[in-house]
Amino acid sequence: MSLLTCDARGVYVISVTPFTDQGEIDWDSLDRVVDFYFDKGADGLTILGMMGEAPKLTQAESRAVAERVIKRAGGKPVVVGVSAPGLAAIGELGKAVMDMGAAGCMVTTPGSLKTDPQIHGYFGQVSRTLGDGVPIVLQDFPLATGVQISDEVLGRIIDDIPQVVMLKHEDWPGLAKISKLRRAEAEGRRRISILCGNGGVFLPEEMARGADGAMTGFGFPEMLADVVRLAGDGDMDRAQDIFDAYLPLVRYEQQPGAGLAVRKYVLAKRGAIGSAALRAPGAGLTPEAIAEVERLLARQEKRLKELN
Structure with a gap:
């Protein structure tokens, strides 16, 4: 398997971790x-992320998955x-999965980081811990971590830590951050991949x-693949039309604490996993929520038929 580079493009779907109704890892569903x-257009996968319920797995389970x-x-x-x-712990899991053939490791900021020097220094420590040559995806997710990475600090990380080859962009609002990064690259800064x-x-x-x-999940990953492909071809109107058809369900998935249950319900309904179960602590959808999701799916x- 090739290593992740700063030129990576496409859709790296954040995978769910399937569980049985009893809370055990469902290995057959994981294969499925x-x-x-990949059948729905993913170029790669990202596993053991927040929406993959990674904090609920043991270290041994994480390695096995x-x-x-x-x-x-x-x-x-x-x-x-490997956050x-x-x-x-980052070093142990990171080195293990790279030996297995992983393309790179994704790391986010712990909530204990409060200052710009701490944030910059942390990713230097991570790069040394993982070792030379291990590609790093920097997950910038202040809504979950509470850590704000400024444009200036992010720029210094890119300048000083060549192992950071990709930004998983989840700042919100954060569109200006993408523009500033690309302008800096046009002026001579090293390019990194940006997946959102x-x-x-x-x-x-x-x-x-x-x-x-994109580096995210959704019950219909083909939408992510279609929008990225169409946008890359310059057909933004068609990309927007396709996106808008799925937007009500995308919006519904954004509910804190409920979004993963929605995603797993849809994936189970589509036959991708055997059960919509979340590992405890975590609950499935209420009958009222299921009715709402079913209405959104019908609409x-x-x-989509109208759009052909």
Whole structure:
């Protein structure tokens, strides 16, 4: 498997981790959902992220999931989330998954970082912990971490830490950050790949600002692939039309604490996983929520037929 580079483009779907109704990892569904993502147009996968319920897995389970997915991907790139409160855990999991054939490691900022020097210094420590040559995806997700990475600090990280080859852009509002990065590159700064998260809710605008694609999840990953492809071809009107057809469900998935349950419900309904179960603590959808999702799905199908 090739390593992630600063030129990476396309859609790297954030994979769910399937569980049985009893809370055990559903290995058959894990194989099936990997195949599903690639069949629907994913260029790569990202596993053990926040929406993959990584904090609910043991270290041994995380390694086993990574090994299974990397093998199932058959040489297609797999990025592994290795974020942890301490550098020792990051190093242990990161080195293990790179030996398995991962394309790179995704790391976000712990909430304890409060100052610009701390943020800059942290990613230097991460790069040394993972070792030379390990590509790093910097996940900039202040809505979850509470850590704001300024444009200036991000620029210094890019300048000083060549192992950071990709930004997982999840700042909100953050469109201006993409524009500033691309302008800096036009003026001579090293280029990095920018893939965007937040459930894809701003994907057309992010692509127009210069993003290279998406690194997020959704119950219909083919929408992410279509929008990224169309935007890359310059057909922004068609990309927007396709996006708008799915937007009500994208919006519904954005509910804090409920979005993953919605995503898993849709994936189970589509046959990608065997159960919509979340590992405890975590609850499924109420009957009222299921009725709302079903209504959105029916309207989405109708609109897609109208768009042909």
